Amino acid sequence: MDRRKFLQSSTVGALGVAGTAGLAAPAIAQSQPKIQWRCTSSFPKSLDTIYGGAEDLAKYVREATDGNFDIQVFAAGEIVPGLQAADAVTGNTVQMCHTASYYYVGKDPTYALGATVPFGLNARGLNAWLYYGEGIDKLNEFFATQDLVYMPGGNTGTQMGGWFRKEINTVADLNGLKMRIAGLAGQVMEKVGVVPQQIAGGDIYPSLEKGVIDAAEWIGPYDDEKLGFVKVAPYYYYPGWWEGSLALCFFFNQSEFENLPENYKSLLRTASRAANVEMLAEYDYKNPQAIQRLVQSGAQLRPFSQEILQACWNASQEVYAEINGQNAAFKSIYDSMMAFRAETYLWQQIAEYSFDTFMMIKQREGALAMQSGGQ
Structure with missing residues (x-):
């Protein structure tokens, strides 16, 4: 192609594009008030x-x-x-x-x-x-x-089970315990003897410090560390079965x-x-480092016993039955969620759980620690 003709056609094309852009500008402005x-x-x-x-x-x-x-x-x-x-x-x-x-x-x-x-x-x-x-x-x-x-x-993600001023080993240890806990979990906990309290995040620490409550759940290591719960309630339980996420x-x-x-x-x-x-x-990303810092600061990690988990599971089924019998909107959404729950845990235990379990064993063996250098 002749160089002069190419430059002329390119210039015309560029002007055409510029003209189009100029015409389109008002429409764009109108669509972004x-x-x-x-x-x-x-x-x-x-x-x-x-x-x-x-x-x-x-x-x-x-x-x-x-x-x-x-x-x-x-x-x-x-x-x-x-x-x-x-x-x-x-x-x-x-x-x-x-x-x-x-x-x-x-x-x-x-x-x-x-x-x-x-x-x-x-x-x-x-x-x-x-x-x-x-x-x-x-x-x-x-x-x-x-x-x-x-x-x-x-x-x-899955939350921790909260901070307790004393160890909780059996369902009997929950009786009369005043705990900050939100949502339907409070109704479940009430059935196993807990006295639930709904308290905003910024008010939890002083309530624990003054003994107004005996335990509190919030989120997980990173946020819990910021709120300083380890100073007033050293027993840190898991998992937060009421908040699998x-x-x-x-x-x-x-x-x-x-x-x-x-x-x-x-x-x-x-x-x-x-x-x-x-x-x-x-x-x-942040929780792995935070849980290590909390343990170094005195947090004592404790799993909920199988007795407590089973009692809370049973109580949750009672709560759901009561609500489903009275609230059609709840039941419609709940039924959809629980139908998928059965499917996803069927799948997750096949590949995901098997892989994670093996890798967690390797972590406990120290095999995942970074190795420097090499021969």
């Missing part, structure tokens, strides 16, 4: 991993819209107390919140299914059910009756969400997925 929202969190800023889920979503949305969709995040207590975050959304005080839906089981036990339930799913199983088992859709059928839109917004969530005011442009709605769905993955990965 300037919107400012407020998001209240149920968590203090000091708990950077769990609080950070809301900051992550706000960051992704802000960057994707060149700042046109701006979400300002407020820590627990800055607008409303942590346990009133969802109320602030339905009451139009804020457009959205970041919370754990089981904080609101007093409104309806169905709220718990958007977070976690005793002896439910682990993090991988819960995400599989939410995204591919129509879990999100089923939950939103219920949350629509509450003027809310639900999206997963992080996961802690915990899905945090974003609640959006239904009217505010529906009034958004479609691309902003889609962006919130995508950003919430990203925040969901980020949180679990961060916990998986």
Whole structure:
């Protein structure tokens, strides 16, 4: 091709593209209107991993819209107390919140299914059910009756069983024990003698220190270390059978969400997925170092006895039977989740469990320790 003709055609082509871009700019501007929202969190800023889920979503949305969709995040207590975050959304005080839906089981036990339930799913199983088992859709059928839109917004993985001021060896040791515990787990624990207390994260330490409560569950090593529980309740139990995983969530005011442009709605769905993955990965990275530091600081690790686990399992089945007999919305979602639970644990014990078990044996043998150099 003649060089001069090539340059001329290239210039014309470039101008054509530039012209097209210029014509498209107003349409892009119209599809990205300037919107400012407020998001209240149920968590203090000091708990950077769990609080950070809301900051992550706000960051992704802000960057994707060149700042046109701006979400300002407020820590627990800055607008409303942590346990009133969802109320602030339905009451139009804020457009959205970041919370754990089981904080609101007093409104309806169905709220718990958007977070976690005793002896439910682990993090991988819960995400599989939410995204591919129509879990999100089923939950939103219920949350629509509450003027809310639900999206997963992080996961802690399987939690620890909490901090106790004294050793707990038998079911009898639970009788009369005052424990901070949230969601349906409180109802289960009540059946085995525990006196459940619902206390916001920032108030747990002073309650333990003063003896107002005898035990408290929170999340796991990284966050528990920050709250200093090891100083006042040295016995650290596992597993947190009531939280085989915990899905945090974003609640959006239904009217505010529906009034958004479609691309902003889609962006919130995508950003919430990203925040969901980020949180679990961060916990998986930070918890291994944190549990070692806690043990060095005096934490005494203790497994719940099989007697206690079985008694709590039995109590949980009683609680579910009672709720299912009275609450059709709960039963519909619960049945879907539990049907998948049977399938996922059937599969996970084949490859996943076998691989993990072998690797854990190697870890105990010291075979996974890094070897320096070589001959």
